[in-house]
Amino acid sequence: MVRFSEIIKQGITKKGKPKRSERSEKQSEPFRLSNLGELRLSVDKKSPPAEAGISKTVKDVKGIKEFFLNVLRYIKEVRKNVVDNRAFKIDPALILISKIINTPDQINEIYHSTIFFKPEEDYTISRPINTLVYALKIGQGLEYSAIQLLELGLSAFLYDVGIFRIPESITKKEGKLTDSEVAIIRKHPEMGRDILSPFKKDYPLLPRVAYEHHER
Numbered sequence: 001m002v003r004f005s006e007i008i009k010q011g012i013t014k015k016g017k018p019k020r021s022e023r024s025e026k027q028s029e030p031f032r033l034s035n036l037g038e039l040r041l042s043v044d045k046k047s048p049p050a051e052a053g054i055s056k057t058v059k060d061v062k063g064i065k066e067f068f069l070n071v072l073r074y075i076k077e078v079r080k081n082v083v084d085n086r087a088f089k090i091d092p093a094l095i096l097i098s099k100i101i102n103t104p105d106q107i108n109e110i111y112h113s114t115i116f117f118k119p120e121e122d123y124t125i126s127r128p129i130n131t132l133v134y135a136l137k138i139g140q141g142l143e144y145s146a147i148q149l150l151e152l153g154l155s156a157f158l159y160d161v162g163i164f165r166i167p168e169s170i171t172k173k174e175g176k177l178t179d180s181e182v183a184i185i186r187k188h189p190e191m192g193r194d195i196l197s198p199f200k201k202d203y204p205l206l207p208r209v210a211y212e213h214h215e216r
Contacts, residue, residue: 063106064109064110064113067096067099067100067110068110068113068129070096071093071096071129071132071157072125072129074092074093074096075125075128075129075157076125078158078161078164079124079125079164082161082164082165082195083164083165087198090154090199090203093154093157093158094150094154097132097136097149097150097153097154097157098150100136100153101136101146101149101150101153102146107133107136107137107140108137108140110133110136111133111134111136111137114130114133114134124160124163124164124171127160128156128157128158128159128160128161129157131156131157131159131160132153132156132157134156135152135153135155135156136149136152136153136156139152139153151203151205154203154205154206155203155205155206155209155210156209158192158196158206158210159192159209159210159213160188160192160210160213161191161192161195161196161210162187162188162189162190162191162192162193162194162195162210163185163188163192165188165191165195166184166185166188166191167184170184170185171185186214189210189211189212189213189214190211192207192210192211192213193207193208193210193211194207195210196210
């Protein structure tokens, strides 16, 4: 299994890492949702705003499109395994996220491209992809370290896997849901926690984020 520490050793922090804040220097401490209140957004008023839109070169556009296709392929595989009650591998997601973090300006470019590369109408597939991209963008703005971005990205990408356990007759139902159907949907955070529990030892945030994402 790929671990965060192994990716760090491979050089992810040597190239394209975000500027560290005093908080992000404490890499030994696990990031917690409650820490969000302690982190501050650092804005350089002298820097012009990032230009909206996809990358200007054909090479960059192909790279971004490849990213969306890869994450789309992975999340569909995860859904299939969850529906079939089978385990899935976490490594492909970790590798995909690490490649983004390790490429200068890649997060910003992909963020601006979400409007152009919409996977499909199925929100259970498109939402985790968009959540991954937006979470990384926010984490970058908060000056998270590479290890924090990896944890944040992985947790954001898989936070809603429990919804895959809900029958499509409910998730794709047109019209008002019955009370019993609503009750079933409300169980998906617990389902997500249980699905991600096997990864708790190496990635403790995964089941926690899945379980708490409707806390408020």
